[in-house]
Amino acid sequence: MPHVIHPMRKEDIPQVSEIDREAFPNQWPPPNYKNELQNQIARYIVACEEGAAVAPERAKDASCIIYRLLPWLKSYPSSPAPQPEPYIVGFAGIWVLADEAHVTNIAVRKSCQRRGVGELLLIYLIDLAQKLKNTNLTLEVRASNTAAQSLYRKYGFIEMGVRRAYYLDNREDAVIMSTENIHTDSYQAFYRQMKEAYALRWDNQLPVS
Numbered sequence: 001m002p003h004v005i006h007p008m009r010k011e012d013i014p015q016v017s018e019i020d021r022e023a024f025p026n027q028w029p030p031p032n033y034k035n036e037l038q039n040q041i042a043r044y045i046v047a048c049e050e051g052a053a054v055a056p057e058r059a060k061d062a063s064c065i066i067y068r069l070l071p072w073l074k075s076y077p078s079s080p081a082p083q084p085e086p087y088i089v090g091f092a093g094i095w096v097l098a099d100e101a102h103v104t105n106i107a108v109r110k111s112c113q114r115r116g117v118g119e120l121l122l123i124y125l126i127d128l129a130q131k132l133k134n135t136n137l138t139l140e141v142r143a144s145n146t147a148a149q150s151l152y153r154k155y156g157f158i159e160m161g162v163r164r165a166y167y168l169d170n171r172e173d174a175v176i177m178s179t180e181n182i183h184t185d186s187y188q189a190f191y192r193q194m195k196e197a198y199a200l201r202w203d204n205q206l207p208v209s
């Protein structure tokens with residue numbers, strides 16, 4: 001099923017938090033996405049399944065039920081029909097630190113993994129970093145997280161070093177990874193190829209950067 005990306009909104013936070021808890025059960029303190037949406041240096045995106053939706057919270061709201069039960073009451077103020085919320089399958093974010101985009105998070109629902117969603121999110125983060133004129137992207141990843149490391153390597157991230165005992169839950173090391181300058185001709189050519197290959201493999205139109 002094709003996936004679409006949009007900037008994270010406050011309505012997305014319940015689903016994002018659910019995905020976050022599933023992906024990072026031991027993280028403490030848990031990230032506060034409400035604050036993150038107000039953070040000037042943060043940019044978050046979500047991946048949604050095209051055409052899929054979850055019931056909006058508003059539908060459970062008693063006032064909505066009254067509006068639906070009394071459509072014949074012409075004098076009653078009309079209410080907009082509740083819109084279904086998109087089904088979010090993953091999310092990702094960066095912090096813009098000087099000329100660098102620091103990837104804070106990228107996570108995909110377990111049931112939706114290995115379908116190109118993580119890669120799509122990373123492509124959008126790289127596009128975003130290019131638009132924001134960041135020179136490169138950096139991140140920390142658990143030493144044991146070979147799946148994520150493989151995703152980052154695929155997009156040209158290389159290991160820059162290790163932060164010993166960086167993660168508080170189990171004192172695991174973090175591997176620091178970074179891209180080269182994403183505006184160089186060589187990275188641009190490589191990245192274009194990667195996007196073309198992605199679009200072909202997953203039959204998903206990508207924005208031209």
Ligand SMILES: CC(C)(COP(=O)(O)OP(=O)(O)OC[C@H]1O[C@@H](n2cnc3c(N)ncnc32)[C@H](O)[C@@H]1OP(=O)(O)O)[C@@H](O)C(=O)NCCC(=O)NCCS
Nearest residue numbers: 023106107108113114115116117118119141147148150151
């Ligand atoms: C890492 C993660 C985001 C990947 O998302 P995904 O949607 O499953 O990944 P994709 O299907 O887009 O795969 C893209 C690439 O990632 C790598 N990859 C993803 N899952 C992998 C796995 N289980 N084993 C090895 N490589 C894997 C591969 O390089 C893959 O490319 P390929 O399909 O050509 O082999 C997902 O596993 C996840 O949410 N993990 C938990 C949260 C997490 O660890 N986030 C990273 C924090 S730094």
